[in-house]
Structures are given as structure tokens and as C-alpha cells.
Amino acid sequence: MEQEWKSLSIERFKKKCHKYQLIILDEMGYVPFSKTGSELLFQLISDWYETKSIIITSNLEFSQWNKVFIDPRLTAALVDRLIHHAHIVSFTGESYRLKNALSNN
Numbered sequence: 388m389e390q391e392w393k394s395l396s397i398e399r400f401k402k403k404c405h406k407y408q409l410i411i412l413d414e415m416g417y418v419p420f421s422k423t424g425s426e427l428l429f430q431l432i433s434d435w436y437e438t439k440s441i442i443i444t445s446n447l448e449f450s451q452w453n454k455v456f457i458d459p460r461l462t463a464a465l466v467d468r469l470i471h472h473a474h475i476v477s478f479t480g481e482s483y484r485l486k487n488a489l490s491n492n
Contacts, residue, residue, distance in 0.1 A: 397427075401434060408439060415445040416455040425456040429465050436468045443469065 404410070420428060435441060447455065449466050456462040 397430070401431070404431065404435075409442065410435060410439055411442045413444050415443045416447040416452060417445075419455050420457070422457055425458060425461055428456075429461050432465055432468050437472070441469065 432441070449470070452462050452466060453459050456465065
């Protein structure tokens with residue numbers, strides 16, 4: 388996302404994203420965001436707030452997102468917007484990939 392933003396102006400990037408009704412962010416937090424990436428995502432989430440559907444997958448609990456986005460205040464504001472009208476689905480248990488791999492050995 389940050390690379391795409393660097394190749395376009397921020398307004399052109401937002402306009403490009405505006406045409407989508409559903410935004411999917413998979414494995415949020417798997418790789419930490421840079422300061423610029425965190426700020427960009429916050430701008431986008433703020434723009435999309437209450438206008439778009441957003442699906443996020445992550446292995447991290449919200450309390451661990453500070454490690455991903457660096458700035459605790461930005462993280463709190465981001466999480467606040469994301470969970471306001473959210474349906475949060477939490478899964479527990481073994482990884483099915485690990486379980487499958489172990490059963491094949």
C-alpha cells in the first residue's frame with residue numbers, strides 16, 4: 388500500500404480506492420507498518436469510516452496492535468474507528484495447517 392501511495396499522489400491513491408465498496412486487509416500486523424504506512428492507513432480508514440465495508444484478518448489481539456503501528460494514540464483511534472460498527476469474530480484453537488501437516492507425517 389505504501390509503495391502504491393508513493394507512486395501516486397495521496398489524492399489519486401484515495402480516488403483509486405474510492406471505487407471499492409469492500410476493502411480486505413489480510414494478516415494485519417504480520418509485518419509492522421512504518422510511520423508513513425501507519426499514517427496512510429489511518430487516513431484511509433478515516434476516509435472509509437462509515438462509508439465502506441472493511442474486513443481485517445489478524446493473529447493479533449487489538450491490545451497488541453501498538454507493536455504494529457508504533458504510535459499508541461494513532462493505534463487507539465484506528466481501532467476505535469474499526470470496531471465502532473464491527474462484527475468481531477474470534478477463533479481459538481489449533482492451526483488447521485499445523486494439524487494437517489502433523490497428521491501427514
